[in-house]
Amino acid sequence: MDVGFIGLGAMGRHMARHLQTAGHTMTVNDIRREAATPFLEAGANWGDTPKQVAQAAEVVFTSLPGPADVELVATGAEGIIAGASSGQVYVDLSTNSPVLTRRLHAEFAAQGVRMLDCPVSGGTVGAEAGTLALLVGGDRELYEEVLPLLNCIGDKPFYCGPSGAGQVCKLVNNYISLSLTPLLAEAFSIGVKSGVDAGTLYEAVVRSTGNTASMQRRYPTGLLKGNFAPGFTVNLGRKDLTLGLQLAEDFGVPVQFGPMALAEYAASADRDRGLLDTGSVALMQEERAGVEIRADVEPR
Numbered sequence: 001m002d003v004g005f006i007g008l009g010a011m012g013r014h015m016a017r018h019l020q021t022a023g024h025t026m027t028v029n030d031i032r033r034e035a036a037t038p039f040l041e042a043g044a045n046w047g048d049t050p051k052q053v054a055q056a057a058e059v060v061f062t063s064l065p066g067p068a069d070v071e072l073v074a075t076g077a078e079g080i081i082a083g084a085s086s087g088q089v090y091v092d093l094s095t096n097s098p099v100l101t102r103r104l105h106a107e108f109a110a111q112g113v114r115m116l117d118c119p120v121s122g123g124t125v126g127a128e129a130g131t132l133a134l135l136v137g138g139d140r141e142l143y144e145e146v147l148p149l150l151n152c153i154g155d156k157p158f159y160c161g162p163s164g165a166g167q168v169c170k171l172v173n174n175y176i177s178l179s180l181t182p183l184l185a186e187a188f189s190i191g192v193k194s195g196v197d198a199g200t201l202y203e204a205v206v207r208s209t210g211n212t213a214s215m216q217r218r219y220p221t222g223l224l225k226g227n228f229a230p231g232f233t234v235n236l237g238r239k240d241l242t243l244g245l246q247l248a249e250d251f252g253v254p255v256q257f258g259p260m261a262l263a264e265y266a267a268s269a270d271r272d273r274g275l276l277d278t279g280s281v282a283l284m285q286e287e288r289a290g291v292e293i294r295a296d297v298e299p300r
Helices: 012-021 033-041 050-056 067-075 098-110 123-129 140-153 165-193 198-206 213-218 234-250 257-273 278-289
Strands: 002-006 025-029 059-062 089-092 114-117 133-137 156-161
Touching: 002 012, 002 050, 012 025, 012 033, 012 059, 012 123, 012 140, 025 033, 025 050, 050 059, 059 067, 067 089, 067 098, 089 098, 089 140, 098 114, 098 165, 114 140, 114 165, 133 140, 133 165, 140 156, 156 165, 165 198, 165 213, 165 234, 165 257, 165 278, 198 213, 234 257, 234 278, 257 278
Parallel strands: 002 025, 002 059, 059 089, 089 114, 133 156
Antiparallel strands: 114 133
């Protein structure tokens, strides 16, 4: 199949590689031409603009930082919609605003182009390994039609409902996981300052009701090692929490905990940690508490 892929960053490059490895003819685009070099060397074609990518592809994927980027790439003067034709498919893998997603869906539908929102979860590790969760919104029949391509990208595709439902599910997931990061740091700092080492605390919590998949997967190689090499950055976490809070405001849902978590991400970004992994948010609590949460434990 002729596949277009726009956005070859930390996540996109891995997802695009899986599609290319599966044998699909690729046309790619990124704001940085050099990001496309491995794909071009492997036989992909370059599109100077999203419009050119759309003109060359049956299905176009985007993996972009945020709503403004998606809107520009999708509907700008040289955007996907300018090059798309009736019968084509557009799949947005970005974490995006459900309100914008539904508007884009309508705009593309008016041109005969079918759209799915398909935000992904699992970070760069999951993207590289092909083990992402894909949370899909849009027409159910289109989801089934595109499923072979989605299975190239991740092993946990899940149909969430009509247009925008994938984005809602992703924002709810990230609202939880991102809010847990500063909460875990606060709890561990209490334990460490009370005289129990971080490794013992980790092993105790893993065996108990406080265990979370995020802690179990990320703490042994992240916070406990003092390793904050970016997988999912503080800036992206801040963006996703902001989108989640905007969604709550749009639908009149009162919230308490999200704003507190967002304040930690904003403060971390203001401390020049925006490009570090979201786990670095814990450094704020370490500094306040005057402890380090470090230990040598094996990943589970």
